Amino acid sequence: MNFTRLKLYHFPCTRSARVKWLLHELLGDDFDLEVVPLYDGAQYSPDYLLKNPNHNVPALEITLENGESTIMLESGAMVSLLADLFPEKRLAPAPVAFSLARMDYLQMLHFGTTWMDMMLWQIRIHTHLLGPDSDARTIDRYKNKFVQEVEPQLSARLERTGFICGDQFSAVDCVMGQNVLWAGAYGLCQDAIFSDYMGRLSQRAAFTSAFADMGDFTLAPPASKGAALASHFSG
16 A cells, blocks of 8 residues: 655754755655644644653654544654665655665664764754753763764764765765754854865755744744743653
C-alpha cells in the first residue's frame, strides 16, 4: 500500500525543521504543514495528544491509499524513511545491499538524532525552559562534552569532504545542519569550518524554504506564557 499525502506538524527551528527541510528537498512545497504553537501550549491539547502523546514536534501524518492515516513521531525515523522513499533524489545510499556508504550514513543519521540531540536538548531546557529547576552544572557539562567530543568528529569529516557523509549532500545534512544551527544558538560550533558548512547548506532552495519561518522563533518562551507552560512541561 502506498501513501497519497504527507502532513507535518511543525514549530519553527525545532526538530521538525529537519523534516520540513527534507520534505522541501523531496517534494518542493507539495505537502501539508500545520504549525503547533508550542509556546501557547497547543501540544498539550487533547486533540494533539491523540496524535502525539509525547506532546512535541514533529509529527508526520501519512495518508494511505485507502483513506486511513498513520502517524510517525521520531524525526530520525522520518528522515530515514522519506529519503528511502524517493531514491531518484539520491539523498541516501540505497538500502538494497550492504555498503560502507550506507553504514556511515545510518551511523551519522542516528548520531545526530540521538547523541547530539540529547546534549543539545539538555542545554536548551536548562537554559531556557526549566526556570527555577534549571541546573547550571548540567549546562556546563553538556557544553563541554559537545565541544570536546562532538565538534572534533564533525570537524574531521568537514575537513575531508564538503558534507557530513561525503562530497554529496544527503538527508544526514538536513539533520546535522539543523543541529549546527541549534548548537550555534548556544555558543557552540563557532569555528569557521561550521560557518563554511552552513554557507554551503544555506545555498540550497530547500534550506531557504525550511527556515523561512526562523523569524517566528525565540529561544525562550515569552515571559507571559512561561508559567503556564511550566505547569505542563516535564522535560
